[in-house]
Amino acid sequence: MIDKRVRNIEAALEGITDGAVILLGGFGVVGQPQELLGGLIHHDARDLTIVSNNAGFGSPSLPPLFATGRVAKLICSFPRPAPPPFEELYRSGKIALEIVPQGTLAERVRAAACGIPAFYTPTAAGTDLARGKETREFKGRTYVMEHALHADVALIQAWRADRWGNLTYRGTGRNFNPVMAMAADLTIVQTRHIAELGELDPETIVTPGIFVDRIVQIDSSDPPPA
Amino acid sequence: MIDKRVRNIEAALEGITDGAVILLGGFGVVGQPQELLGGLIHHDARDLTIVSNNAGFGSPSLPPLFATGRVAKLICSFPRPAPPPFEELYRSGKIALEIVPQGTLAERVRAAACGIPAFYTPTAAGTDLARGKETREFKGRTYVMEHALHADVALIQAWRADRWGNLTYRGTGRNFNPVMAMAADLTIVQTRHIAELGELDPETIVTPGIFVDRIVQIDSSDPPPA
């Protein structure tokens, strides 16, 4: 029997190694897997690269993770406002920051998921963020070549999951989650609800189980009012 | 009020011009918009390019369209078995055929939809289908550069549609339809059912209305047993 459920957060995060590149779902705190992140705070893996749209503003778990000093790099589109631990590490040069336009970030992750090593995008052409990057003209317009962004681990928040790893999301909690879930060697999901196999309508599954490795059910709370 | 519904097939197909590139949804006959295709048989646009996974085997409408002699080119992954009209035109050199691997076809259409002019794929590297194409190595593996496949028109079959153009599909009738629906300047949909606005759950809409221009409700029959 295929059963991707694990008993707790510790089991869910087992085997994450030093130097791991970790995709973190969520846009702001909505869809951000707080409890998995919380578990990562007490993990021993170091020199992590976190790929996240934000730098943890409003998040109960991402700033404390930065505070451990175990994150070497953040790949991010919008690290403002920066919570104090990130800001301090950044200003003291203790954390590297790679700024990527939000759509390019999503597409680089999707490319990694879909076996596309590189693609061309108009985004950032002619700007400082394209400096040092290869560019090319197609039909008279300039495009920037961008590379797939592969990861070792993805931390995902779902609304419902079955034992095969099929997932649905809730509202705008979807955001980066289905994209990141496809792009990591090890995709770890915290889900609010477990569904029986066959309970999720095949027509409405957003992330098919093929992309998912581990599921942990967590009675997490709804995002705070914004 | 946004209302993309049109009264009949003729109105749905209005304005298709000579030389149009037309994306045709469906995999075999499942999800292939028979009635829109049927309308195209009686249309006057010539020199059409049809982009379709198949050459119309089992289809009541695509072979007669070829028989009109108004299709100049087929871009296709699997034109076998070829129905007689296509086979005759092909053998007499009256229709051009571009063979594209199925996944590359889907990705080229998706690239056009998503503003990506070109991308690299491992598919077809080192084969006859990569002849004359630019290749490039990434991390020691050879990839082929493929270009976006833009279209003037997409002909789509949906299961349910609302007046804003939000769509759902049925079963494997989904196939190329949501991808092609995004990639044309004029996206024309035949739908089995019309839903009231708000009736389709925002979480389960497959094609958001932004991609859709016209909807015509057709009491089409289910695909024949296969």
Add this chain to the structure above:
Amino acid sequence: MINEIKSPSRTDMAARVARDIPEGWYVNLGLGLPTLIPDYIPKDREVVFHSENGVLGMGPVPPKDQTDTWLINATKQNITLLKGAALFHHADSFGMIRGGHIDLCVLGAYEVAQNGDIANWSTAQNDAIPAVGGAMDLCSGAKRLWVLMEHMTKDGRSRIVERCTYPLTAASVVKRVYTNLAVLDVTPRGFEVIDIAPNLTFEDLQSRTSARLSRSE
């Protein structure tokens, strides 16, 4: 001298933009001033608002007691979904943007140049943590880019310039600029004045603008 001019209020500016948005457009709105625009779209005119975190058919901020906190917009405010709304993931959402499916994007800016360049993401101050979000994707991807901003900085410099001094967000993309003093189209011949604030002459406007203006024909 600026104080002599009876500038329209911020809400007037948003209303002025709303007037020009026809029914059926798919529209993405940036932070700040642009977020006021939907309030001025007449109720019987259906315009579909997009939020880059995966929403089409975004409705207004809900009353506090009816908030679904799983629904936010790109500025991370709680929102509602209108009938006809659809949800999707980030790669699909930015595919829509990059692929030119958004009819209109209205953003704020630091500067707009006469060739359509826009600078709105960074003031290149060394002490700021850089952050771009979706600004570059929206500027290069939307079918039309309009800018809504104050005509001049607080210290009296024109934001309508010959050439941007701040780092670009995208090159040659702005189609129109709405300010408290005028509405300007970006044309191959530079800025063309489409509309001008009451009691302001063309010469008054030119004197407050560092790029050269031309009259609409």
Add this chain to the structure above:
Amino acid sequence: MINEIKSPSRTDMAARVARDIPEGWYVNLGLGLPTLIPDYIPKDREVVFHSENGVLGMGPVPPKDQTDTWLINATKQNITLLKGAALFHHADSFGMIRGGHIDLCVLGAYEVAQNGDIANWSTAQNDAIPAVGGAMDLCSGAKRLWVLMEHMTKDGRSRIVERCTYPLTAASVVKRVYTNLAVLDVTPRGFEVIDIAPNLTFEDLQSRTSARLSRSE
């Protein structure tokens, strides 16, 4: 000479492959012989079958009177969906394939070469209309590519070759070949014999194979 050998039947060949597929794998099966494999997966071993037209969790062909004709597989037969099945579109389906998410693809072939090249899409006859379908995507994308085919052609030529003579579907991708005579791994040193048909010696097998074989260590 071929007739002397008691070859396993087609169903035996499919059963032999099925034996090697562990629980939990995501598997795509090509036309012909490979479609027989699911019948030989034990009922209590969950294997998830993928169809490139947008299905994971494909079940067997339904009884005629219970057919949902909206459900077909890549060979355009009607299918069923198992509990846990998911539906998706073609770009997502081939994203799965190209991205290496399919654990195993089992295809037929005309020829497999000792460097892992496979030829299975075209015999390069001038009168055939070319057609590739998803073969190239599957061959280059799947995590593992196994080939299931007759060891020799009807006119007695080996399909296990030093170098493919037919046009390639993909280069250096085959990991294992199952034939009616043997199971061969493709290794950096060429074909290695993993299993051999009953009553067949290594020398018998080599005599029917144009590529050089080595014994498994």
